[in-house]
Amino acid sequence: MKRRALLKELQKIAKDKGLALTLVRHGGNHDVYELGSVRLIVARHSDIPEPTANGTIREAKKA
Numbered sequence: 001m002k003r004r005a006l007l008k009e010l011q012k013i014a015k016d017k018g019l020a021l022t023l024v025r026h027g028g029n030h031d032v033y034e035l036g037s038v039r040l041i042v043a044r045h046s047d048i049p050e051p052t053a054n055g056t057i058r059e060a061k062k063a
Contacts, residue, residue, distance in 0.1 A: 001053040
């Protein structure tokens with residue numbers, strides 16, 4: 001999955017839940033986002049493996 005597509009999906013989940021997807025910090029190879037009380041680690045690569053992207057989406061839906 002492309003990184004942009006993953007971030008759009010996370011923003012959609014945040015909007016549906018009435019929360020904000022907030023960038024906490026930039027790391028060396030990953031960015032840390034916060035959705036409610038859940039911290040999400042998103043790789044700073046153009047392509048993110050499907051299992052990794054699906055896991056991040058699953059975590060976001062738990063928020």
